[in-house]
Amino acid sequence: MHRQDRKEGSIVDALDLDTPALYVDLDVLERNIARMQEQCRAWGVALRPHVKTHKIPEIAKLQLEAGAIGITVAKLGEAEVLPGDDVLVAYPLLKPKLPRLRALAKKRRVKVAVDSVDVARDVHGKGIETLVEIDVGVGRTGAQSPEQAVEIAQACSDFQGIFYWPSWLDEAGFRAACVKIDAVLDALSASGFEARIVSGGSTPGAAKTPLIPRTTEIRPGTYVFYDASSLAAQVCVEADCALRVLTTVVSTAVPGQCVIDAGSKTFSSDQTVGAGTFGHFIGRAWTMRKLNEEHGYVEIPGPAHVGEKVWVVPSHCCATVNLHDEIWYGRRGRVEGSWKVAARGKVR
Template sequence: MKDLDQARNLAELPTPALVLDAAIVRRNIQRLATYASQHNLGIRPHTKTHKSRFIAGLQIEAGAIGLTVAKVGEAEQLQAVAEDLLMAYPAVDLARCKGLAELAHSRTMRVVADSSFGVEALAAAAQSANSTIGVLVEMDVGMKRVGVATASDSLALAQLIDQSRGLRLDGILCYPGHIGQSVEQQAAPLAAVSVKLQEAIDLWAKSGLSAGIVSGGSTPTAFQSHLVKEYTEIRPGTYVFNDMNIVRGGYCPLEDCAAQIICTVVSDAVESQVVLDGGSKTFTSDLCGPAKESGHGHIIEYPAARISALSEEHGQVDVSRCEKRPKVGERVSVIPNHICPCVNLQDAIWWLEADGSLRKITVDARGKLS
């Protein structure tokens, strides 16, 4: 809407509008930076959460050693703010390998591999572009999504990378996305990650190869990363904004959630229900992982309400447990379940300073799927 550009304050923003509380974002970034510094860990934030040069710039200013992306299109958008980019995603096809090889002309470009097919495709692209791509072997540490399963498989790939012209063996990457326990219960699963990484590192060493970078990830485990002593760096993404997945998992309090969707109540025609002007095209239909029954987000002003169903543009809210029912035309603020795909649905998001000033932030890498 044209009005979007003219909004001067929060009350004027056409809804639904994703608004970031600047103070909370800065606090989230600083808290992780302090932790990482205390434990001598690098931070390479995953930019899939914000997809924004502006937010990435704040992370770099706070000491991030580089940025993580999932796609070449994201790397292309974010290269302006970082000298060192890691694509934590396998590149096996011509388009991605070629894109990485071209970025590697002007930036330190790194990528993961979990197949010899991928290593060979990367090497061919790097040779063709006459550039050098850094490669990390991706190891599965329990999630069973991508990544080689064993230390010996990791060694075989490391040797292939080491011997490939155009590639530079940079280390090992893992994603402990299977660890969903409470912070207090993470020591044992993180110890298992540590054992698995050390086994690979030792095996590499016997063959004269070293893992200069050992990269871990995930927001739920971020502040326990020191328990994996092999890590040289971490790649959390969600921590910058947080969301109901993180709150209900017990990893942060509600007041650390920086992103809210301001919605308008558009209907109260059905008993014990109101309808918000945000649905799956605003929030995503992702349920809350740790509490699937909790509905599609948390309404700050009506904590007893439950967003019970989403259509594409309608959010149906069960208000039967609320003392007061929101009125048609009233605005409410929703903390989404999963902020990463939610940001990816917005054309623009809003940066709200404590003085009430608003800045429009472009979601630069939105929709960059390749």
């Protein structure tokens, strides 16, 4: 299963890894996967994880083995290298991508979310099903009204249901979203369209799934690793953060500050949602105030030492993983091997 298992004589203590290095704790990863699966069962929805978070075939396999009904991707390039017999492309796919979509549909069951009549009309082919995307208040993509949703459904060659993205909506936002979803489902039903699938999503909104009771499946991604943004939003606790970045203090020249050897090319420039900082330090009351490409500017209340190794939970795990070709994994601080981030950079 693993690309590279540990060989005799190689590094076994994660703290000995050359830095910066991404490390996944397998105990935590497996627990996160099992828990979300259990919760989905309790909520009465299926789990179709968004694999853009990790882009690693071995992790997708763990999710599928735990009971996920398939995978969600944003781009075809991700689906082409990640496993799962049932693939939802959660993205408006235009004509030039259709040959690849049809090739995918020859081997796997394929669904595409569409939000316009034109795209709905274009996306057809053997084994290609469509979900109509509904904007539930985020303002990114999706039909704006029940009437629009019906029009798009009428243009679909194989309508299967609807799709919504709750992003970081709060409880009031979820309740408003539910009203919209119900109105859309009623309008569709009145026009003869029965939505077999009502696909919701996102890790921060997962626990609010019961607030939209007609949801049949959700598409969280981040929950495999969680991150500093999940932590700041109290979606998880520190012990749930499976992905950590090992870094080294490289400069303490400026008083009250140290600089670590990881910047936006290691973490991404994404801020910790709501906090405005750039990650969470394990076991230290340090604050990452700013990033350059290869430097993290850390505000420190006490001393720091050049050469000191520190663990950081990144602000946004999906963006961090996508910067790296490989990720180490192991248990209890030991390194057991590394995974290739197979779908890294697959933006097409």
